[in-house]
Amino acid sequence: MSFKSPFPDVEIPNLSVYDFLFGRVDPADAERPALIDGASGAVTTYQTLVAQIGGVAGALAARGLAVGEVVALHSPNVPAFAAVFHGILRAGGVATTINALYTAEDIAKQLTDSHAKFLFTVSPLLPQARAAAVTVGIPAENVIVLDGADGHPSLADLLTEGHPAPEVSFDPATHLAVLPYSSGTTGRPKGVMLTHRNLVANVCQINPRMGIGADDKLLAVLPFFHIYGMTVLLNAALYNRAALVTMPKFDLVEFLSIVSAQRCTYVFIAPPVAVALAKHPLVDDYDLSSVHSIFSGAAPLDQELGRAVATRLGCRVRQGYGMSEMSPVSHAIPFDRDDIALDSVGPTIANMECKLVDPATGQEVAYPAEGVSAPGELWCKGPNIMAGYLGNDEATAETLDADGYLHTGDIATVDAEGVVTIVDRMKELIKYKGYQVPPAELEALLLTHPQIADAAVIGVLDDEGEEVPKAFVVAQPGAKDLDEAAVIAFVAARVSPHKKVRRVEFIDLVPKSAAGKILRKDLRTRETAGK
Structure with a gap:
């Protein structure tokens, strides 16, 4: 039996992302800070941001970007990211955001698969970006370096050209806005086709649950190139006219310094940051009293760890669940619900319907009249569900069924109040510090040794x-x-840092099924038995 969100449906306007976020900026908000550079304190107001977005859109259109063409954005969290990201969308382009940790080979694969026409990057990442651009044939004039570099246009160059934003027309329900890359439930990264409506819908769906206000300062250390940072930080914060304080990468001392100096109120993290906040002695050296909420996502947060953070910082701690394929949020513990256990991911968000399906039998799990249901694979549908995987009908069909349900690959339970708890994983994907690591990719590399x-x-x-x-x-x-x-060194020399193999065990035989599929459950059993 399927179950819907316990919350009433919210209205989802039929607007592009730009019109939804910036179609009307109230004069009272024009001088509010939209982005604050955490390192320097430099402020970009909402008025300035909107002007920059228009300038980027105009410059791209003048360079020949057509509606529906793809632009790659390869950058850590800096204030300019917002102007470029939304400038691409404002021009009718599709933004494919690239992990800042990627190697040249990784970047080239994404550029090739997405058919990107332009590439934005920053000077510290230019060597690998330039190498990838050369590999795929993107000319140097189409590689824009935000902070400037010889032989390439800079963001300042684009903005000083003064081209007006183009007049574009498209259907927000079907026109692609972004192409983040996800490994889904298994396999190699695939382009997740998310429409303008998908992104607008997810902001509308999560907004009542997050409690972000215009007076909030959100620390933006979670990368904007990841769908979590893109929707929950970048878009939701800007929608609420809050301020985003950017950090290009996590460093504990800098993290603590910025939160203290900027008086950040709302901090979005992944679980590894929670470990530091709960245990590291340095935390006591900083005034973090401005923080009223911490929200964790991208990987499971241990309940005791979450409680330790809440106690130490004197703030509320919440967590949620989602996937790139869901724009990304499907479940979240509401900011105003202290009664929901932190080892859950909270109720289903508005406008969504879910079901649990027994993976062994294919039968739907009954919704409980009281207590907690039996476990089953979590299936979700709603206006935030992707249009499919780019150029991969087979993978789309495996993940998205004819009734519109996305098969998440995670095993969950639901209680009589609609609270969902993730209890296990069917999918093979590894989540290292919130980043996706497909086992098949590492296995293929290892076999080249x-x-x-x-x-x-x-x-x-x-x-x-x-x-x-x-x-x-x-x-x-x-x-x-x-x-x-x-073995560790061999892999490390050939992959992005988050994909490194961290442990190795030599065995006589890899367990496989009669069809040749690796029996990972047998390896997990072996691992558990060895402890």
Whole structure:
């Protein structure tokens, strides 16, 4: 039996993301800070941001960007990210955001798959961005370096050209806004096609649950290139006329300094940050009394850890759940609900319907009249669900069914009050510090090593409770000098930092089904038994 959100439906306007967020900026909000550079304190007001968005849109249109064409954005969290991201959308383009940690090879793959025409980056990331652009044939004049670099236009160049934003027309319900890349429930990264309506809907759906106000200062350390940061921080904060304080990367001392100096009120994190906030002695050296709420996402937050953070900082702690394929949020513990257990992900958000399905039988799990349901795979549908995977009908059909339900690959329960708890994972994807690590990608790489006969990768918990990639390796007969350090170094030299193998175990045989599929559950059993 399916179950709907316990909250009433919210109205979702039929608007583009730009018109939804900036179609009308009240004069009283024009001089409010929209973005604050955490390092320098430099302020970008809402009035300035809207002007910059128009300037970027005009410059792209003048350079030949057509409605529906893709522009890549490869940048950490800096204030200019917002102007470029929304400038792309304002011009009718599609933004594909690229992980700032990616190697040149990773970037080239995404540029190729998305058919990007332009690439925005920053000077510290230019070597790998330029190499990727050369590989895929994007000319230097179409590689825009936000802070400037010889041989490339800068953001200042685009803005001083003075081109007006183009007049564009499209259907927000079907026109793509963004193409983040996700591994879904398994496999290699795929372009997630999210429409303007998807993004607008998710802001409308989560807004009553988050409690973000115009007087809030949100610390933006979670990357904007990730769908969590893109929707929950960038778009939701701007919609509420709050201020975003940007941090390009996490550093504990800088994090604490900025929260204290800027008097941040609302902090969005992933669980590894919670560990530091709960345990690190440095936290006591800073005044964090301005923080009223911490919201955790991207990976499961342990209940005791969350409580420890709440107690130490004297604030409320909440968590939610989602996927890139859901724009991303489907569940969240409301800011005003202290009665909901922190080991849950809260109720289903407005305008969504879910069901639990027994993966063994395919039968729907009954909704409980009281207590908690039996576990089942969580299926979700609503206006925030993706249009599909770019150029991959097979993967789309495996994830999105004919009735519009997205099969999440996570096992959950629901109680009689509609509160959902994630209890296990069907999908093979590893979540390292909130970043997706597809085991198949690492396995394919490991098999290129001449001394490795076979390999399998699963996620295991480290001493801090963080999921990390562990490789089970079968060595070739007579292999020499192949030890844990050699395997780790081999992978590290060829992947982005978050994809590194952190642990290695040598085994005689990788367990596989008759069809040749790796039996990861057997490896997990082995891992558990070994502890």
